[in-house]
Amino acid sequence: MKTKVLAIDDSRTIRNLLAACLEEAGFEYHSAVDGREGVDLYPDLAPDVVITDINMPNLDGFGVIEELRGDGINSKVPILVLTTESSADLKARARSAGATGWITKPFDDDSLIFALKRVTGAVA
Amino acid sequence: MTGSIMDTFFEECEELLEAMDAGLAAIEEGDQDAETVNAVFRAVHSIKGGAGAFGLDDLVAFAHNFETVFDDVRSNKLQLDEKLVQLLFRASDHLSDLVTCARDGGEVDQAHHDVLISALGEYIDDDEEELVFEPMGVGAAFDPAPLPSLAEAKEATFDIRFHPLKEMFDTGNEPYFLFQALSDLGELTVRLDDSELPGYDAMEDGESYLSWELTLVTSENRSAIEAVFEFVEGLCELSISSEGEEEADADALAALNAAFGLPPVEEESAVALPLEQPVPDAVETPAPVDAVAEVEVTPVPEVESEKVAIKAAGSKKESTKSSGPKPTLRVELDRVDRLINAVGELIINHSMLAQQIANLDVSDTRDVETELEGFKNLARDIQEGVMAIRAQPVKPLFQRMARIVREASAATGKTAKLITIGETTEVDKTVIERLADPLTHILRNAVDHGIESPEARAAAGKEKGGEITLTAAHRSGSVCIEVKDDGAGLNRKKIRQIAIDKGLIPENAELNDSEIDNLLFLPGFSTAKEISNLSGRGVGMDVVKNAVTALGGRVNISSNPGQGSVFSIILPLTLAVMDGMVVSVAGHTMVVPITAIVETMRGNDDMINNLGADGTLLSIRGSFVPICDVAGSLGLRSNTGDEPAGVYLLVETENGDRCALAVDDIHDQRQVVIKSLDGVCGNVPGVSAATILGDGKIAMILDPESIVTASSSAAVFDTDRRMSNAIAS
Known part of the structure; x- marks a missing residue:
C-alpha cells in the first residue's frame, strides 16, 4: 500500500514540485489548491499524511490544521506545514494548532522525504 | 522534469x-480591505516561494523585501499612503522585470534595482529584516544525511533517552516512526522503560507514562540524530550522550540552538533538550458545546450535520466552495493548434465534398445536401468551440498597459490615468500577444503627444490629470480596441505640413480631416520635432499599422481639436478561418474577406462615369465612388478603363472612404481557412494570405485595403479632388 499524501498549496509550482518528488519516491499524491478544498477533500480521501502551505486564500494553513484536528474531523494523521517562513513563532503557532512538523521552502527532495519518514515511517 | 516545472513556475x-x-x-482606487491586501501579499509570497525552489536568488531577495513591506501593511503596522502605493507599483513592475530576466536571461537595471531596494528598506525595520530572512535551505543542522567527515567516518555509540510529553501525541508525532528514522542512521537498540506506568486504576487518559532508552551505533554525528527529533523538540524530554563522539559535534549543537535563537549550551557530554515549555492550551479548540448539541438534535442528514459541526468547532469562515473558480484544464498550446488545423482541414474537406456531390450525375441530391448542411454546421460548431479555447480575456493585456501609462506619465511629468472598459472581452491568444507592442506605442503616444501638460490642461479648463480610456468590445464579428485620450487632439495643420515637408503628399493635396489624421500611419512620419525617448523610439505609427494589418485588422484614428483623439483597432475574431467571398479576377479565383465588403452590385454602362483620362467613378444612388480594378492593380491585366466590370464590390477603407473593387464574377460565399504565406513567398501587395478551395486549388485572399492604396493612393486623392470639382461645376 502506497502512503497517501494530501498536499495543500495554492502555488501550482510548488504542487508540481511536490508531485514530482513524491510520486518518484513512491507516494500516492493528491493535491488541493487552497485550504478550503483541502479540508473538503480530506474525509473521502483519508490521506495518511497532510502537507499544507500557510499562506493561502479561502482558508490558510493554520485554519486547515485547526479544522482537521477539530472535533468535526478529529484527524490524527501527521500534518506537515510547508512554509517559507522559518521564524520560530510561526512554527510554534503551527505546532500549537496541532501540526506535526514543518518543511521549510525551498525544500530539496531529500529533506522532504526525510520529514515524511519521521512522521509516517514510510520508506520511500 | 524540472524544466517543465520551471515553465509552470x-x-x-x-x-x-x-x-x-x-x-x-484596487488598492490605489481605495479598496484596502484585508482580502485585497492579502491577495497581493500571497502573490508576492508565491513568487518568492517558487523562485526559491529554483535558486533564483535575485528574485527571492527582492520579493522578500517587497513581501516584508507588504506584510507590515497587512498587519497594519504600515499605512498605505499615496507615496507607498506608488512605490509598491514600481516594485511590482520591477518584480515583473526580474521574472522576465530570470526566464529569458538578461540583466535588470541595477541602479533602479538598488534604488527600489533602499526605498523599500526605508519601510523595513532593521531587526525585522534580520529575523525573517533566511536565504537558502534549512541550514546544515537539519541536513537529513550529513556526509561523513573526510577523516574516515568513525563509528560512535550514542545513548539516547527519550520521554514524550503527552502534548506530543496531539501533534500526530509517533515515537515508533522516530525510532525507524533513527535506525536508518545505524544500528539501533530499543529498550522500553515502563517503570513510570502506574497501576491500571491510576492510569489517566492521554497521559504519557512510557520512556525509551535507545542505543545507536552510527558513523553519523550528533546533529543527524537531533534532526530526527526536530519536530518533537519541546514536546519531549530528550538526552543524547555518547562516548566516541567528536568534539566538533558540540559546535553543531551550538549551531542548532542558534538556529532556534537559544543560548549556547555549555559543552558537556550529555545535553538535555526540553527546550521550550509546550503550549497545550491552544490545542483544545473551545468548541461551543451547545452549538454542537443543537446540531445533534436537528434532524438533518448526517453529512450536513458533520459540516456544521466542523464550523462550530473553530472555523470562522464560510465555505467558499460554491463561489470558487470554475475548474480548469491546462493544455499545451500545440495541442489546441493541432485541433484548429484539423478543423480547418475539416472545413476544406466539406467544401471538397460539396463540390464532388455537385459534380455527380445524380438527379436528386437533396437528402445528401441536407446532411452536408448538417456537416457544415457541426464543423462550424467545432471551429467555434476550438476558437473559444484559444480566446482569452484582454484583462492581463490591459493591466500591462496600466504600467505603460504609469511609466510614460512619470517620464513626461504629466498626470495620466488609464481607465479600462470591457476587460472581459475575449480575443484570440495570438492576437493578444501581438497587440501588446502596438498598444504600448499608441498609449505612449497618447501620454507623450496627446495629453497636455498639467498647466496647459488647467489653462484649457480641464482637470489637471488626463484620462486615457482603453476599451475592448465585440462588434459584428470583429474585435474593436479603442484608445481614447482627452488631450489636445491632433494638430492637423502641423501634420499636413510635416507630410508635405517629407514629401509624403504633394503640396497641393486636398485632404479631408480624416485623411490628414491617417497621414500619421505613413512610413517615415513622426511629428516629434526631437525624438523623445519615450514614444519616439525611432519607430512611427506605421509600425502600429503594420502590426495590426499583419493580424488581419485595421487601425483608424479620429480626433477632435481640444477634446482628444481616438485610435481604433479593428481585428478579426480569429486568425484561422474567415468568411470570404469567392470571386474570379482575370481567370483567377480569389477570396475577398466578407467583413470588408459593404455591398455588391452587377455592373452596367449607366453606372460608369469617366473622370479625366484614366479615372472612373461608379455612381451609386447619387453618390460617386472611385473604381479600382483588381486585375489591373495586381498586374494581371491592363486596365481597360471604361468597360464595365462584371461585378463591383463596394468596400470601405480604414479611414471610412469607399471604393468599388471591380472583379469579373462572384462564385460563392463561404468559410475559408487562412493559410499564411509567410515563408512561402515575400510580401505581395494586395494579397494577405491564401486558402485551399473545395476543388483543391489554392486561391489568394485579397487585402482590399492595400489594393486600393497600392493601385494609386495619390490618384485616389487626386480623383477625390477632381470629383469634388466635378460635382461643384
Missing part, C-alpha cells in the same frame, strides 16, 4: 503578477 508568475497588479490597482 513562469506561467504561474504571469498570473501572480497580474493578480498583484490588479490588487494594487
Whole structure:
C-alpha cells in the first residue's frame, strides 16, 4: 500500500514540485489548491499524511490544521506545514494548532522525504 | 522534469503578477480591505516561494523585501499612503522585470534595482529584516544525511533517552516512526522503560507514562540524530550522550540552538533538550458545546450535520466552495493548434465534398445536401468551440498597459490615468500577444503627444490629470480596441505640413480631416520635432499599422481639436478561418474577406462615369465612388478603363472612404481557412494570405485595403479632388 499524501498549496509550482518528488519516491499524491478544498477533500480521501502551505486564500494553513484536528474531523494523521517562513513563532503557532512538523521552502527532495519518514515511517 | 516545472513556475508568475497588479490597482482606487491586501501579499509570497525552489536568488531577495513591506501593511503596522502605493507599483513592475530576466536571461537595471531596494528598506525595520530572512535551505543542522567527515567516518555509540510529553501525541508525532528514522542512521537498540506506568486504576487518559532508552551505533554525528527529533523538540524530554563522539559535534549543537535563537549550551557530554515549555492550551479548540448539541438534535442528514459541526468547532469562515473558480484544464498550446488545423482541414474537406456531390450525375441530391448542411454546421460548431479555447480575456493585456501609462506619465511629468472598459472581452491568444507592442506605442503616444501638460490642461479648463480610456468590445464579428485620450487632439495643420515637408503628399493635396489624421500611419512620419525617448523610439505609427494589418485588422484614428483623439483597432475574431467571398479576377479565383465588403452590385454602362483620362467613378444612388480594378492593380491585366466590370464590390477603407473593387464574377460565399504565406513567398501587395478551395486549388485572399492604396493612393486623392470639382461645376 502506497502512503497517501494530501498536499495543500495554492502555488501550482510548488504542487508540481511536490508531485514530482513524491510520486518518484513512491507516494500516492493528491493535491488541493487552497485550504478550503483541502479540508473538503480530506474525509473521502483519508490521506495518511497532510502537507499544507500557510499562506493561502479561502482558508490558510493554520485554519486547515485547526479544522482537521477539530472535533468535526478529529484527524490524527501527521500534518506537515510547508512554509517559507522559518521564524520560530510561526512554527510554534503551527505546532500549537496541532501540526506535526514543518518543511521549510525551498525544500530539496531529500529533506522532504526525510520529514515524511519521521512522521509516517514510510520508506520511500 | 524540472524544466517543465520551471515553465509552470513562469506561467504561474504571469498570473501572480497580474493578480498583484490588479490588487494594487484596487488598492490605489481605495479598496484596502484585508482580502485585497492579502491577495497581493500571497502573490508576492508565491513568487518568492517558487523562485526559491529554483535558486533564483535575485528574485527571492527582492520579493522578500517587497513581501516584508507588504506584510507590515497587512498587519497594519504600515499605512498605505499615496507615496507607498506608488512605490509598491514600481516594485511590482520591477518584480515583473526580474521574472522576465530570470526566464529569458538578461540583466535588470541595477541602479533602479538598488534604488527600489533602499526605498523599500526605508519601510523595513532593521531587526525585522534580520529575523525573517533566511536565504537558502534549512541550514546544515537539519541536513537529513550529513556526509561523513573526510577523516574516515568513525563509528560512535550514542545513548539516547527519550520521554514524550503527552502534548506530543496531539501533534500526530509517533515515537515508533522516530525510532525507524533513527535506525536508518545505524544500528539501533530499543529498550522500553515502563517503570513510570502506574497501576491500571491510576492510569489517566492521554497521559504519557512510557520512556525509551535507545542505543545507536552510527558513523553519523550528533546533529543527524537531533534532526530526527526536530519536530518533537519541546514536546519531549530528550538526552543524547555518547562516548566516541567528536568534539566538533558540540559546535553543531551550538549551531542548532542558534538556529532556534537559544543560548549556547555549555559543552558537556550529555545535553538535555526540553527546550521550550509546550503550549497545550491552544490545542483544545473551545468548541461551543451547545452549538454542537443543537446540531445533534436537528434532524438533518448526517453529512450536513458533520459540516456544521466542523464550523462550530473553530472555523470562522464560510465555505467558499460554491463561489470558487470554475475548474480548469491546462493544455499545451500545440495541442489546441493541432485541433484548429484539423478543423480547418475539416472545413476544406466539406467544401471538397460539396463540390464532388455537385459534380455527380445524380438527379436528386437533396437528402445528401441536407446532411452536408448538417456537416457544415457541426464543423462550424467545432471551429467555434476550438476558437473559444484559444480566446482569452484582454484583462492581463490591459493591466500591462496600466504600467505603460504609469511609466510614460512619470517620464513626461504629466498626470495620466488609464481607465479600462470591457476587460472581459475575449480575443484570440495570438492576437493578444501581438497587440501588446502596438498598444504600448499608441498609449505612449497618447501620454507623450496627446495629453497636455498639467498647466496647459488647467489653462484649457480641464482637470489637471488626463484620462486615457482603453476599451475592448465585440462588434459584428470583429474585435474593436479603442484608445481614447482627452488631450489636445491632433494638430492637423502641423501634420499636413510635416507630410508635405517629407514629401509624403504633394503640396497641393486636398485632404479631408480624416485623411490628414491617417497621414500619421505613413512610413517615415513622426511629428516629434526631437525624438523623445519615450514614444519616439525611432519607430512611427506605421509600425502600429503594420502590426495590426499583419493580424488581419485595421487601425483608424479620429480626433477632435481640444477634446482628444481616438485610435481604433479593428481585428478579426480569429486568425484561422474567415468568411470570404469567392470571386474570379482575370481567370483567377480569389477570396475577398466578407467583413470588408459593404455591398455588391452587377455592373452596367449607366453606372460608369469617366473622370479625366484614366479615372472612373461608379455612381451609386447619387453618390460617386472611385473604381479600382483588381486585375489591373495586381498586374494581371491592363486596365481597360471604361468597360464595365462584371461585378463591383463596394468596400470601405480604414479611414471610412469607399471604393468599388471591380472583379469579373462572384462564385460563392463561404468559410475559408487562412493559410499564411509567410515563408512561402515575400510580401505581395494586395494579397494577405491564401486558402485551399473545395476543388483543391489554392486561391489568394485579397487585402482590399492595400489594393486600393497600392493601385494609386495619390490618384485616389487626386480623383477625390477632381470629383469634388466635378460635382461643384
